[in-house]
Amino acid sequence: MNGGCGIMEGFSEAMPTLSLNLRRYLLKPTTRENVVKLSDMREFFADRDAVERVLSRRDPKIYEYREFTPGEGPGHLSVGITVIYPGKVGREYYMTRGHFHLKDTAEYYYCIAGRGILLLQSRSGEVACAELRAGTIAYIPPGWGHRAVNVGRGRLAFLYVYSSDSGHDYGVIKEKGFARIVVEERGRPKLVDNPRYARRPPRRKEEDK
Numbered sequence: 572m573n574g575g576c577g578i579m580e581g582f583s584e585a586m587p588t589l590s591l592n593l594r595r596y597l598l599k600p601t602t603r604e605n606v607v608k609l610s611d612m613r614e615f616f617a618d619r620d621a622v623e624r625v626l627s628r629r630d631p632k633i634y635e636y637r638e639f640t641p642g643e644g645p646g647h648l649s650v651g652i653t654v655i656y657p658g659k660v661g662r663e664y665y666m667t668r669g670h671f672h673l674k675d676t677a678e679y680y681y682c683i684a685g686r687g688i689l690l691l692q693s694r695s696g697e698v699a700c701a702e703l704r705a706g707t708i709a710y711i712p713p714g715w716g717h718r719a720v721n722v723g724r725g726r727l728a729f730l731y732v733y734s735s736d737s738g739h740d741y742g743v744i745k746e747k748g749f750a751r752i753v754v755e756e757r758g759r760p761k762l763v764d765n766p767r768y769a770r771r772p773p774r775r776k777e778e779d780k
């Protein structure tokens with residue numbers, strides 16, 4: 572983190588800050604960086620044949636995220652930036668894997684650029700969604716699984732803030748998927764039922780990111 576300079580020079584009280592480059596979507600410093608390729612999330616797309624067809628030729632980057640967690644222990648907030656590339660696997664748009672938090676903690680997504688859909692799903696199977704456009708702030712309430720989908724022609728970038736000790740459960744989504752998926756139909760995004768979605772109550776799994 573920056574220690575402060577200029578006007579703050581000489582102030583021992585100067586709080587360290589982070590910087591976000593809005594053109595290159597770079598956050599500095601980071602404590603965690605992750606690039607997710609199709610081979611890392613083959614079970615998360617509904618059309619498995621389409622996944623294997625793409626993977627037989629190449630392994631595209633689907634999204635990446637950079638994050639800063641200020642410290643260990645309870646009470647901290649993590650901040651990060653996720654960039655989802657444009658593209659589709661079969662008819663389904665590129666997206667994040669999606670997860671539930673292990674603790675009942677909420678999260679904010681602030682969309683910086685692009686066009687997206689935030690899919691939300693409660694543990695009891697209720698579904699909701701929100702449109703993401705530059706300037707939108709979407710709230711993910713405690714207990715709701717969440718996945719961001721890029722339905723635009725360019726990159727979808729959003730800043731996120733959540734409680735650092737939330738934990739991430741990917742197991743339920745990997746096993747059952749989301750009840751709805753976002754596919755392209757006649758050139759436009761459409762929310763449809765996920766043919767692979769298993770209609771039984773999800774189990775909690777201890778799996779972190």
Ligand code: PAN
Pocket residue numbers: 636651653667668669670678717718731733737739780
């Ligand atoms: C975000 C997500 C990030 C990547 O930081 O973790 O966008 O998505 P997946 O974790 O689903 O791969 C967040 O929601 N954190 O809690």
Ligand code: ZN
Pocket residue numbers: 670672678717733
């Ligand atoms: Zn989250």
